[in-house]
Amino acid sequence: MTEKVVLVDHLISEIKKGAFQSNKKLPSEHVLADQFKVPRMVVRKAYEQLQDLGYIYSKQGKGSYVQDSKIQxxxxxxxxxxxxxxxxxxxxxxxxxxxxxxxxxxxxxxxxxxxxxxxxxxxxxxxxxxxxxxxxxxxxxxxxxxxxxxxxxxxxxxxxxxxxxxxxxxxxxxxxxxxxxxxxxxxxxxxxxxxxxxxxxxxxxxxxxxxxxxxxxxxxxxxxxxxxxxxxx
Amino acid sequence: MTEKVVLVDHLISEIKKGAFQSNKKLPSEHVLADQFKVPRMVVRKAYEQLQDLGYIYSKQGKGSYVQDSKIQxxxxxxxxxxxxxxxxxxxxxxxxxxxxxxxxxxxxxxxxxxxxxxxxxxxxxxxxxxxxxxxxxxxxxxxxxxxxxxxxxxxxxxxxxxxxxxxxxxxxxxxxxxxxxxxxxxxxxxxxxxxxxxxxxxxxxxxxxxxxxxxxxxxxxxxxxxxxxxxxx
DNA sequence: GTACGTTCACTTGGCAACAAGATACATTGT
DNA sequence: ACAATGTATCTTGTTGCCAAGTGAACGTAC
Structure with a gap:
């Protein structure tokens, strides 16, 4: 649980920073899991919450991408x-x-x-x-x-x-x-x-x-x- | 995804209605999955989101319970x-x-x-x-x-x-x-x-x-x- | 009878293997 | 040469099984 939250926090901060802006593609679940030394399941949960929050979207077979940033x-x-x-x-x-x-x-x-x-x-x-x-x-x-x-x-x-x-x-x-x-x-x-x-x-x-x-x-x-x-x- | 959302909506409405007030215990994941004819994983995801939202908490081996309702x-x-x-x-x-x-x-x-x-x-x-x-x-x-x-x-x-x-x-x-x-x-x-x-x-x-x-x-x-x-x- | 330990049935938690979609590239037939 | 098709290898999505925690029921020794 706390691992997921850490990931979500980190990813939101990266997204807001514009870290993935170049191609807007997030690291694959497997890669991120290796990087953070957590089971892929944790990354999946984090990505799913980011989807629910409207930050990213995922496509089976392709990958996960950040949503266009919103106007304020x-x-x-x-x-x-x-x-x-x-x-x-x-x-x-x-x-x-x-x-x-x-x-x-x-x-x-x-x-x-x-x-x-x-x-x-x-x-x-x-x-x-x-x-x-x-x-x-x-x-x-x-x-x-x-x-x-x-x-x-x-x-x-x-x-x-x-x-x-x-x-x-x-x-x-x-x-x-x-x-x-x-x-x-x-x-x-x-x-x-x-x-x-x-x-x-x-x-x-x-x-x-x-x-x-x-x-x-x-x-x-x-x-x-x-x-x-x-x-x- | 949409199945999870339906479940979350339903459960929040039930919780606000006070449907689980008697013992505050929610149906087990297995039971709810059977009732709604969805995989247990969907129920798990719904329960997890309700936890993140602060509506319920789950204890391994015991079950899931609604949080005390909040003052306004x-x-x-x-x-x-x-x-x-x-x-x-x-x-x-x-x-x-x-x-x-x-x-x-x-x-x-x-x-x-x-x-x-x-x-x-x-x-x-x-x-x-x-x-x-x-x-x-x-x-x-x-x-x-x-x-x-x-x-x-x-x-x-x-x-x-x-x-x-x-x-x-x-x-x-x-x-x-x-x-x-x-x-x-x-x-x-x-x-x-x-x-x-x-x-x-x-x-x-x-x-x-x-x-x-x-x-x-x-x-x-x-x-x-x-x-x-x-x-x- | 009582105290203690064992088993069993039920709960949530976690994981590994598999399914399915996408894409790049090699292979093959014409 | 070129187009169609297979194939390997990525990606995310799903499933089913087992681990682990809990408590009640039961059995057994004293």
Whole structure:
């Protein structure tokens, strides 16, 4: 066990140092096992963990190779600027696609924060954020039909939630205190964000309120791939 | 590979549900392999990953058992209250011990943020935060000797940095924009925080400034175990 | 009856041999 | 000469067997 961890630590440090950058090929399991005087099984376990972490990939008959290193995006978490505006400022080739708009079953926490009864309809709108075609965040907005009656029909075609709200008379927005959590992705989230199961996600949960009336417009859950972001608060 | 992931997902969900709470013993590798109709090796890999994640532990000859579930601590990240005050408010059996006070070699980023030249002495003071005797965060303060000449001698005995600063004429503190990162622990951090290598850590980096003069008093790096905290910003 | 030792059934841990994919190179047939 | 095919030797992936630790059941000596 401790031998595997030593190997993993060493390899991650080498990868980050760029030691394998020339051809990006890692030493074969047999060679590394001889070098470190450990059974091949230990090297295999280390390589497998590096795969799960997204550092390398292995191909039977060929070898193991380091994954392309990832971009690091500084992300301003606070403030009331929209995600799109934040990204445009940074000149990243940025894109958003709406991937679902569907009614959600009753959920104590969400319904309460939206201040609606359990017989009301609440929709969740999922918008996937991509940079360079790579999915890097999933933005889920929970919206009550009582506030936006046409949300079911409009949902799939909204390009900017903020714009949508503005067009309906809500001019200035704020967000109350956000909660942060570090989570591992569910199978569904893994598929959407195209990451392995050991990539930690930063989950930010907050509410968007209309500054004028104080009304909660949406309950928001955003999950960011933590391997792409540095957060600034 | 995908079989392992399915198993890991399933087991984590069962553990969180408390399905094994009665005796906390997981099914033996052989039994689980039969149930899911997969080779025992797959179960072994899944169990090993759960060990690395800190969910379970295995004992040769006995079996595999779920780890005690962890407390969840709501943590206010913003504001200028000290960590100690935050914890006392929440009535956790809280404790801090200073574990190191040593000079650090030149580091561009740190020295620049402290506004000192590369021939000046800078000390890092490490304070371990414990709740119920469990290490849950490591608070590292980088302090320049030019500002606090006695820091090398005083360092090991400082109970509260804020108090130390106040006693030296700095009355009101603020912090500039903090950066957040999700990282995995280094070997050293694993030993200090007594966690396995797949426990994500939240790293918060900021500066403590004297509101009066605007002078940077310390460069701060705090790492929190993400499995113990929910962060509020 | 009791204390002690043995066996046995079950657990996780480890390993060596084998399977299977990839590639370079030699061999062979035309 | 050239193309197709076999072959040797790399690579990673899989499997099955045995080692080692544990504890309960059992047997036996006293």
């Amino acid at each position: 995006i500084p992300l301003i978490l606070s403030g009331d600027v929209s995600f799109t505006e934040k990204m445009k400022e940074l000149h990243f080739p940025f894109q958003t696609i709406t991937i679902f708009c569907e009614e959600v079953p009753f959920d104590q926490k969400i319904f309460q924060s939206l201040n609606v009864g359990n017989d009301e309809k609440v929709f969740k709108i999922g918008r996937l954020r991509l940079i360079d075609e790579l999915p890097i965040a999933l933005h889920t907005s929970f919206v009550a039909q009582t506030i936006f009656p046409e949300i079911e029909k409009d949902g799939p075609n909204i390009s900017s939630m903020f714009l949508y709200y503005k067009q309906r008379g809500f001019l200035e927005f704020g967000s109350n205190s956000s909660t942060l959590n570090v989570i591992f992705p569910t199978p569904n989230e893994r598929e959407i964000l195209q990451c392995s199961n050991l990539v930690p996600l930063l989950q930010v949960e907050s509410e968007c309120v209309d500054k004028n009336s104080g009304q909660v417009l949406e309950h928001t859950v955003i999950i960011y791939r933590s391997d792409y972001f540095t957060y600034v608060i | 601590i709501p943590l206010i990240l913003s504001g200028d209250v000290s960590f100690t005050e935050k914890m006392k408010e929440l009535h956790f059996p809280f404790q801090t011990i200073t574990i190191f006070c040593e000079e650090v070699p030149f580091d561009q980023k740190i020295f620049q943020s402290l506004n000192v030249g590369n021939d000046e002495k800078v000390f890092k003071i490490g304070r371990l935060r414990l709740i119920d005797e469990l290490p849950i965060a490591l608070h590292t303060s980088f302090v320049a000797q030019t500002i606090f000449p006695e820091i090398e001698k005083d360092g090991p005995n400082i109970s509260s940095m804020f108090l130390y600063y106040k006693q030296r004429g700095f009355l009101e503190f603020g912090s500039n924009s903090s950066t957040l990162n999700v990282i995995f622990p280094t070997p050293n951090e694993r030993e200090i925080l007594q966690c396995s290598n797949l426990v994500p850590l939240l790293q918060v980096e900021s500066e403590c400034v004297d509101k009066n003069s605007g002078q940077v008093l310390e460069h701060t790096v705090i790492i929190y175990r993400s499995d113990y905290f929910t962060y509020v910003i």
